Each structure stands twice: as structure tokens, then as C-alpha cells.
Amino acid sequence: MNILSLYLIFFKIGLFTIGGGLAALPLLQNEALRRNWFSQAEFFHMVAVSESTPGPIGVNMATYVGWENAGLLGSLAATFGLVTPSVIIIVIVARYFFHINEKPLVQSALSGLRPAVTGLIATAAYNVLTVAVFPLQNFLESGLWGDLFDPVTILLFVTIAVTYAKWKAHPIFYIAGAALAGMILF
Amino acid sequence: MLPILDRELVEKRKWVTEEELMDYYAIGQSTPGIIAINTATFVGFKKAGIPGAIAATLGMISPSLVIIILIALFLGNFAEAPLMQKALKGVNIAVSVLLISSVWKFSQKTLKDIMGVLLCLAAFIAVGFGGISPIPVVALSAGAGILRFLIGKNKR
Numbered sequence: 001m002n003i004l005s006l007y008l009i010f011f012k013i014g015l016f017t018i019g020g021g022l023a024a025l026p027l028l029q030n031e032a033l034r035r036n037w038f039s040q041a042e043f044f045h046m047v048a049v050s051e052s053t054p055g056p057i058g059v060n061m062a063t064y065v066g067w068e069n070a071g072l073l074g075s076l077a078a079t080f081g082l083v084t085p086s087v088i089i090i091v092i093v094a095r096y097f098f099h100i101n102e103k104p105l106v107q108s109a110l111s112g113l114r115p116a117v118t119g120l121i122a123t124a125a126y127n128v129l130t131v132a133v134f135p136l137q138n139f140l141e142s143g144l145w146g147d148l149f150d151p152v153t154i155l156l157f158v159t160i161a162v163t164y165a166k167w168k169a170h171p172i173f174y175i176a177g178a179a180l181a182g183m184i185l186f
Numbered sequence: 187m188l189p190i191l192d193r194e195l196v197e198k199r200k201w202v203t204e205e206e207l208m209d210y211y212a213i214g215q216s217t218p219g220i221i222a223i224n225t226a227t228f229v230g231f232k233k234a235g236i237p238g239a240i241a242a243t244l245g246m247i248s249p250s251l252v253i254i255i256l257i258a259l260f261l262g263n264f265a266e267a268p269l270m271q272k273a274l275k276g277v278n279i280a281v282s283v284l285l286i287s288s289v290w291k292f293s294q295k296t297l298k299d300i301m302g303v304l305l306c307l308a309a310f311i312a313v314g315f316g317g318i319s320p321i322p323v324v325a326l327s328a329g330a331g332i333l334r335f336l337i338g339k340n341k342r
Contacts, residue, residue: 014219016321021220022288026313026320041278048277049257051284055250056222063247063254075255079247083227086219090227091239093217100213105332110216112331113324115302118292119309120320125285127314132278153279160283174280182276183269 003070003077010062010081018110019117021050021058024082026120028061029127037069040131047128052172058082133157152185191225201233222246305330 009031017024029043038046050060059079066078093100100106130136132153139148159181160174191211195201202210207229214224223246230242297303305327312318 012321016218016324017220018218018324019215019221021222024220030313030319041274044278044281045274047285048274048281049254051281053250053253053257055247055253056220058220059223059247059250060254063251064258067255067258072255075251079251083219083223083243083247086217086223087227087239087243089217089219090214090224091231091236093213094228094231094239098209098213100216104335106216108331108335109328110331112301112305112334113328114292114296115306116309116323116327118289118296119306120313120323121285121292122289122306122310123314125282125289126310128278128282128285132275132282153275156276157279157283160280161286164283164287171280171284174283175277178276178280179273180276182273182279186272186275 003073006066006069006074007077007081010066010078011084013058013062014082015085017058018113021056021060022121023117024058024061025124028058028065029124032065037065040127044128044132048175052170052175156181156185191229195229202229206232301330301334 013024013027013031016027025047032038032043033040046061046064047057049064050057053060059082062078062082063075066075068074070077097103134148135150136148139145156178160178164174191207192204196204196207207225210225210228210232211221214221214228217224223243226242226246227239231239234241293306297306309320309323309327312323313320
């Protein structure tokens with residue numbers, strides 16, 4: 001992977017991400033799977049690492065993808081690519097259109113954009129759910145219901161969901177706990 | 187991230203006021219790029235112009251670069267081990283819980299009317315099942331929001 005194209009791909013992702021770092025996820029997943037950078041499973045490992053480490057998740061993902069593709073230079077290129085649109089656009093906004101967020105046209109564009117971003121993040125959630133919890137692909141190949149509903153997996157999923165809903169602790173606790181449970185249960 | 191910015195920039199250093207920070211954050215949410223980076227860039231620019239914007243952005247991404255590279259170095263060698271495979275299987279289940287919870291949180295904040303629900307479903311189906319890239323979906327949904335605003339204005 002060429003350093004310049006890594007930079008440009010992440011520039012594009014940065015330009016079309018509006019919102020928190022999580023909003024970069026569907027764009028990143030789309031680019032990554034299309035270019036065969038890594039498998040779905042590897043992608044989820046990256047999400048786990050990015051969620052449980054300090055820093056915006058989008059920046060963490062960019063660093064990780066860049067590193068996997070082209071080492072140190074790659075991680076720098078991907079991260080700089082991701083933040084370049086922010087720097088350019090914010091400097092322009094700060095200088096000329098300070099109150100851009102109060103303009104009705106911007107507000108109305110956001111009113112359409114925000115629900116769509118929710119839908120995009122839902123596709124990322126759907127993808128991880130149908131690989132990690134209900135392995136749809138395995139079921140479609142084998143036709144065995146046991147492949148779709150593994151009791152141990154579902155038990156772990158429900159346990160994490162209930163504890164997460166109850167105590168909103170930092171994601172790292174759930175990820176570390178799930179790693180430990182995985183080593184023991186599977 | 188917002189509480190940390192508030193403590194560092196408003197309370198400790200008095201670089202910006204509470205209101206200014208909220209403005210920057212709101213603009214960070216409505217401009218392209220990750221909110222945390224946008225907000226940091228804004229504070230940096232207001233404080234010290236373009237060099238300030240660049241310094242703030244570099245500061246924001248440096249911890250990620252260092253920590254993630256260290257983890258990638260470590261994880262890369264161990265991901266193949268059978269015990270690690272089992273651990274990662276557990277981790278993936280936790281990731282799906284975290285993502286579903288984010289979707290739930292975002293839906294409550296963003297799906298306020300029928301059009302919102304329809305746009306969300308359309309984006310989900312188009313990207314998840316239609317294999318369409320998220321970029322035109324982002325552009326079209328912003329266009330739909332503007333269109334609704336213009337139609338509403340014409341009626342009045």
C-alpha cells in the first residue's frame with residue numbers, strides 16, 4: 001500500500017465523517033473490505049483495541065490500519081490524512097463563518113444527516129453481530145441451527161449486555177472481561 | 187472528552203470561556219471531521235492562529251499514535267495463538283454489545299420524526315445490504331434535510 005494513497009483514503013474518510021469518531025467506522029469498514037485490507041474479524045479486533053484505548057476511536061483506527069499496511073510511515077500518513085480536512089475546514093470556519101452552526105441551511109442539512117449516520121453505525125453493529133454472536137455465514141453454509149445459536153456465545157453476549165446497561169463503566173472493563181471469559185469458555 | 191477539555195481549558199488555564207467551548211463543540215459536530223479533533227483545532231486556532239491549530243491537532247493525535255503502535259506491535263505477534271483466538275472471540279462479543287449500545291444512544295438523540303426514521307432505515311439498508319458506499323448516503327441525506335427545509339419555507 002502506497003503511503004500517498006493511504007493518506008488520500010483517510011483524507012476522504014475524514015471529510016465525510018460528521019460527528020464522533022464512531023461515525024468514521026462505517027466509512028472505514030467500507031474502504032477496508034473493498035480493498036481487502038483485512039477480514040471482518042480483524043476489523044472487529046481493531047474496533048476493540050480502539051474502543052479500549054485513550055484517544056478518539058477514529059484516530060486510533062487510522063493509526064492501526066496505517067500501521068498494519070505500511071508500518072510507522074503508514075500510521076502517520078493515515079492519521080494525518082484523517083485530520084487534514086478538520087484542520088482546513090475549522091481554520092476557514094473560525095476565520096470567516098464563526099456562527100455556521102446557527103445558519104438554518106446547516107441546521108437542516110444536519111437534520112437529515114444525523115439519522116443517516118445512525119443508520120450507518122447500525123450497519124457496523126449488524127455486521128459485528130452477525131459474525132461474533134449469530135454467525136450467519138456459518139449457518140447459511142451448514143443449515144444447522146446450532147451454528148447460528150451457540151448457547152455459550154449467547155450467554156456471554158447477554159451477560160455483557162446486562163452488565164453494560166447497568167454499570168456504564170469504561171469499555172475496557174467489558175473488553176478485558178470478555179477476553180478472559182473467552183479464554184475460559186471457548 | 188468534553189469534561190476533560192472543560193477542566194483543562196476553562197477551569198485551569200482560562201483560555202476559553204464555558205460558552206466559547208460549547209460553541210466550538212457545536213461547530214465541531216456540524217463540520218466534517220471527528221468532533222474531538224475539530225474542537226481541539228478550533229481552540230488552537232483561536233489561541234495562536236494556524237500554528238496553534240496544527241499544534242492542538244498534533245497534540246490530540248499523539249497519544250493515539252504512540253499507544254496504538256505499541257499495541258499493534260504486541261498484538262500482531264500474538265493474534266495467531268490459540269488462546270488469543272479464544273480471547274478475541276470473547277472480545278468480539280463485547281464489541282457487538284458496545285456498538286449496539288451506541289446505536290441505541292444515537293437513535294434516541296437523532297430519530298425525532300418519521301423522516302429521521304426513514305433516512306436511518308434507508309441508510310442501513312443501502313449500505314448494509316445494497317453494498318453502496320456510505321459517502322453518497324451521507325451527501326444525499328444532508329440534501330434531503332435541506333430539501334425539506336426549502337419545501338417547508340415555500341409553504342409558509
